[in-house]
Amino acid sequence: MAKKKLVITHELGQPLIEAIKSTVPSWEVIVSKDPTIWKKHLSDAEVIAGWKKEMLTYCFTENSKLKWLQTWSAGVNKIPLEEMKNRNMLVTSANGVHAYPISETIFALMLGLTRQIHHYVRNQQEKKWHHANLKLEIHEKTIGIIGVGAIGKETAKIAKAFGMKVLGVRNSGQKTEYVDHMYTPNELNNMLPQCDYVVVTLPLTKETEGMFGKEQFSHMKNSAFFINIGRGDIVVENELIAALRNDEIAGAGLDVFQKEPLESTSPLWAMENVIVTPHTSGSTEHYDERVIHDIFIPNLLNYMNDEELTINVVDYDKGY
Template identity: 40%
Template sequence: MKIVSSARLKDESKAQLLADFPDIDFSFRYGMKEVGEEVQDCEVLLTYGEDLTDEHIKEAKQLKWIMVLAAGLEKMPHEAICERNIIVTNVRGIHAVPMGEYTLNMMLQMAKKTKTFIKNEEAVNWERSVPVFELNGLTVGILGAGAIGQEVARLCQAFGMRTLGMNSSGNDAPFIEKMYTEDTVDALLRQSDFVVNVLPLTTKTASFMDEEKFASMKKGAYFINIGRGKTVDEHALIQALDAGQVAGAGLDVFKEEPLDANHPFWKHENVTITPHISGLSSKYQRRAMEIFKKNLIGYLNGRNETLINRIDLTKGY
């Protein structure tokens, strides 16, 4: 069996794979361009998914399983993969810890007016009348109550917050006190002091947070986006911020990245911008490899139904 990785792996990750699976022919490359003709005879492909094309799938006659070392799948050639009935798995969930911490950090800096105090410090301004508030007793509404959303909820509960969630099924989830669906999400928005968007990008979630949704939010609530930039109508968000409907926004993802230097988000006093880093962690690849190795054992033993994070490409997640 040949396994090709187009994802750049650390030396320790490569060594561990070679030691744990000595009978497998591994090829470690960086990018599909470097993989080249090797795609033709690989059975398993490790990739970040961003440079995989229809042509690659067509050439990969032996390909049976794609392991995506990321959570987002929007750049994958879905139709070509579905036509071949190729198995796709990803590392959904390994971002939960860093993205949960990022979200709480963003909420705390909004509540404690950290940006204002940093500016005051730089201006040597001793100003104690800045209005701060507690998270305790407030309500957070989490759009996308999967592994990341549940970790956000767990941390919020530690701060004494009430947790609401939205998912596609409406089924209960750990740490979510009340679950909503897309059809009932307005009730979540009306109650939430913080709305945290963790939605993946699918045909159903594109521009999900639009003018109507922002208008449904509790006036003066805060919005945080750690999901996908294209799930938010950015113009509608700016209008909501300017009108005071949304008190502030913490944004890690955007419709177009990098964010254009002339984008109004940059100069908006009530917006905090980070460059798509909420999921970064020094433990990222180690966690990804743990999922891959467990899945590889299942695959080698013909237990494809047990593979972790198997993706339904018709849904996009």
């Protein structure tokens, strides 16, 4: 009888590989980021960790054995969820892996904009000694967190160390620790005028696409900063650019964009009130370890025991 097969499309350290193999000792485990190695194993892989767009050709054939996909990202908007739903496949995401690094990036952007660090970096390159009209501070201001999942909760927790008032938006409207008041998405425009910082941590779904545009920016204070580490398509980018140009908002810290890499012709590169980072807010030295030990192996143990997976199972109807 042929061994069941697990394919992992990322390079892992030997301790992580051994931890996986010890969980499925009777399985064949393929670990490589080289497509020439993992492609030939896709058609008979029962479990795959790490989605690649090239997999479309191999994973949805009549003879495909794929039952479960573990993604290497929190977002699943680039995965063919409808096809997987039709085939009753399980999908689990890497949601939660990013809470520490992304919350750190959020505050790096907020503090950078508030304390004019981006201006000082530019001045340093020109050997220019200039005050840059520094006057703002972050303490005791109001932050609005749009999407209070793992990242949003960690961001709220840090905000409290600065004595900030924390407002949140989540579908359920359910209260959570560190958030002073929770709103539902249809109450977003009521929340925005109160915020000194608006932080988007949402996944991209049919409901969130284009969620932030001219109307939302018009409801924000002209002294407020906008931070997006969610997905680029949540924001109507040309309307954000217009809001920045017209001083409707004070500035923006952006890690995600409608088209990536951000085109060299984009005005965002040269705007003095914008900090651009290249979709790196989730990068961390602990990424692989957290995916494997905190998500994949616990789910894999359940899978081996014919039990339901309990961590980060994607809800096809919600899209995340």
